[in-house]
Amino acid sequence: YNPHNPQLSDILAELIEGIRVKESLDSFLSKLILPLEKTDPCSLHNSLKSIDIEIYRHRLALERLLDADSLSPNDLISFSDRLFSLWISWIRHEEFSNPVNNGVIAEVARLGFHAKWIEMAHELLHPVFLKMGYENDDGLLKILSRHLIKRMLQEAEALNKQSLFTQANIVLNNALNIAQAADLEDETQAVESQIKVSVRGLYNTYLRVALDGILNGNIAMGEFYLRKALDYQSQNREILLGSSSSKSVYEIFADVCLDKALRLDKEGKYEQALPFLEKAMEYAGRQGIYLRQHELQQTHTRTLREIYRQKVIAALSSLQSGNYIEGKSLLDEALVIKKGNIASILPIPTEDSAFQLYQKASFYFVMDSLIQISNELSLDSLLNAASLVLLQYPENLSDDSLICKKKIELGKLQFERMMSSVGSLLWDFNLEKARQLWLDAFEMIPQWNLQDCSEINDRLNEMAERIEIQECRFARYRLGLLEYEVRSAFQEGDYLKGDSLADSAMQVRTSLADCPLNYSVITQLRQQYYSLIQYNRLLEQLTNIYEMPPADSLEKLRLQLYAIHRSDSSVAKEFPLPDTLWLVALYPSEKLIHYYFENLKEKNRWIAILKLMEKSRQLGLSSDLFVTWQENLGYHLAITDEIPAKKETVVKYLDQIFPEREWYKTLHKAYLQTKLRRRTIF
Structure with a gap:
């Protein structure tokens, strides 16, 4: 390769261009949400791969060139021009200011060109500087920077003349950074001077767009750009020193809003004029003294009166023609105006006539609104709301044919909802609630003027029959x-x-x-x-x-x-015989045992007492329950039997008759004492 080959600048430019495009895409694809209809992911991936390949090819070409003879500074200037042309093409791209684009153009245009350029000069081209014989690259950097800044100033001046102040600011701010990095004082002053032109131009553009917005009736647009202008003024206070103060700006905009309102008033468009008057009052309030304050106040009062008058007249016309909803809406708006400006609004002749019909309109409106939202309400909420409507408005309002029709419509809607609910309750055999709801529906018929509606009566009879059928089935x-x-x-x-x-x-x-x-x-x-x-x-x-x-x-x-x-x-077959022993076992108590044994004793049935006691023992009853009757039985046996009163004979006899000595110990003791004592006596 010949080092003076014109291909050198092309290769360098293509290399840097490829690097920049790759870095730009890599950086912003991760930050921006690109619309799917504008981006094919597969195609984009392939494009990025091809860019990587091109960058690699150009790096190899540059390395081969660096191995050749010395390079010329003109080659680097040409390369710098090529790089700047690439960047400025992004700045001037037609999509740069288009609000519907995906933002990539604008973001790439705002990349710090100066940083890329300086990085390129110090790092990428450093081997080139050494190859050309420069031990210190500062001198060559100044040459390249001065040439580049000259081009940037020319481009910025052209952009300012075309009123492309945002783009000019981007170019100039990059130029300022390059000039300061290269320590170029004259170029720095020239750039700063041109920056003032673009900043003032952008500030004035914001103000002009704001004024145009208000003049064209777009208050929101005017307010938005006025705020941008004042914020921009605050950010660039030193550059915009000497421009109109915020108070002066507010005065201008108050005048514009007032003049716009006056023109609309002359055309009879009072409602359209009111927002401009309110905005004018807001702007006037942000300054100390507004010279047209009296005119503004008079215009505002006059406009409010005319709006109030027009709304009342229109409301009366609507109400008299039976359009209650529109009439009420107009009267509500009129009342809001009157309530907020009670000192400014004067009575008008049609006012009384209109407000006499307001109650009718409200009744109609409330019923209509309830009908509209009925599907969103539960049955209980609907019935409660409808009941409150009847309580709130006098009965004589229903004499009006339109109100009567609306009342019947609301009544039918409630009735049908109630009948549907009755049907659901019957399916669940909830007869009590179904019957009560049917009675409630029956009682509401005269309240809603439904007594003459044949379909209502037929439906009521039908549900009554269904209730009877379900009652029988249940x-x-x-x-x-x-x-x-x-x-x-x-x-x-x-x-x-x-x-x-x-x-x-x-x-x-x-x-x-x-x-x-x-x-x-x-x-x-x-x-x-x-x-x-x-x-x-x-x-x-x-x-x-x-x-x-x-x-x-x-x-x-x-x-x-x-x-x-x-x-x-x-x-x-199922239960044991409930004899005396069964009851004693059920209630083992001394009282019950005494009751039975006493009866047997009175009948002199001591053997029965003995048998019952033995069976109780066999059932596991405690001997403590039988202490008294063991003593009685022992005493009776001792005096009635013929057993000899010898201790050995008596003990042997007791062990034979009552072998369970521990359980019968009381009986043993009583028997022994009685038998042996009798022997002593006799």
């Missing part, structure tokens, strides 16, 4: 279910539960003459298990006692149980 279903439960309880031996369920079954009733219920199965089951039911009831009465009753009461219950047990074999 009663029969309930009775059948209870029959099954009664039979199951009896078969499982839970006779009291079965009897209780049978009572519930006999309570199943309907108010319908044509819905007979058959209780014969329940009656037959109760008859079949009558003895077992009675036995269990007495047994429960006997066993569920919290305090020990008198012994004779217990005996009476036992005798009743005994009688049933002896008279019905089904009871005998």
Whole structure:
């Protein structure tokens, strides 16, 4: 390669261009959300790979060139021009200021060109500087920088003349950084002078766009760009020194808004004029003294009065023609104006006539609004809201035909919602709630003027029949279910539960003459298990006692149980014989034992006492319960039997008759004492 070959600058430029494009894409693809319709991910990936390949090719070419003879500074100047042309092409790109683009153009244009250029000069071209014989690259850097800044100033001046101040600022700020890095004082002053032109131009552009926005009726746009202008002024206070102060700017904009409002007032467009007057008052309030304050206040008052008058007249016209919703809306707006400016609004002749119809309009509007949102409300919320509407407005308002129709419409809507809910309740056999809701619907008919509506009456009768049908079905279903439960309880031996369920079954009733219920199965089951039911009831009465009753009461219950047990074999199969011993085992108490033993003693049935005591022992009852009667029995046996009163004979006899010496120890003792004492006496 010839080092003076013109291809050198092309290769260098293409190399730097490839690096810049690659870095730009890598940096911003991770930050920007590109619309899918504008970006093909596969294509973009392939493009990035091709860029990598091109960068590698150009690096190899540059390395080969550096191995050749010395290079010329002109080659580097040409390369610098090529690099600047690439960058400025981004700045001047037609999509740069387009708000609908994806932002890549604008972001790449705002890249710090100076940083890239200086980095290139110090790092990428450092081998080139050494090859050209420069021990210190500062001198060559100044040459390259001065040439580049000259081009940048020319480009910025052209951009300023085209009113492209944002783009000019980008170019000039980069030029300033390059000039300062290369320590070029003259170039720095020239750049700073041109920066003032672009900054003032951009500031004035913001103000002009803001004024145009207001003049064209776009207050939001005007406010937005006015704020941008004032913020920009604050950021560049030194450069914009001598420009209009914020107070002066507000005065200008107050005048513009007031003049715009005056023009609209002359055209009779008072409502359109009001926002401009309010904005003018806002701007006027941001300065100490506004020279047109009196004119502004008068215009504002006059405009409010005209708006109020127009709304009241339009409202009266709408109300008289039956357009209650529009009429009420206009009157509401008029009331807001009057309430906020009560000292400025004067009465007008049509005011009383309009507000006399306001209550009707409100009634109509509330009912219509309730109809519109009814699907979003639960039934209870709808009924409560409708009830409040009736309470809030007088009944005589319904004399109006339109209100009457709207009232009937709302009433029908409620009625149908209630009937639908009744149907749902019937499906769930919730008869009580369904019947109550049906009655509520019946009672609301006259409240909503529905009594003459044949479809309402037909629907009411239809639901009444459905309630009766479901009531009959449910009663029969309930009775059948209870029959099954009664039979199951009896078969499982839970006779009291079965009897209780049978009572519930006999309570199943309907108010319908044509819905007979058959209780014969329940009656037959109760008859079949009558003895077992009675036995269990007495047994429960006997066993569920919290305090020990008198012994004779217990005996009476036992005798009743005994009688049933002896008279019905089904009871005998399931329950043990409720004899005396059974009751003693059930209630092991001295009182009960004394009751039975005393009766036997009175009948002189000591053998029965002995047998009952022995059976009690065999059942495991404690001997402590029989202490008294062991003494009595021991004493009786000792004086009535013919056993010789010898201790050895007596002890042998007792061990033979009462071998359980420990359990019968009291009887043994009483017998021995009595028998041996009698021997001593005689």
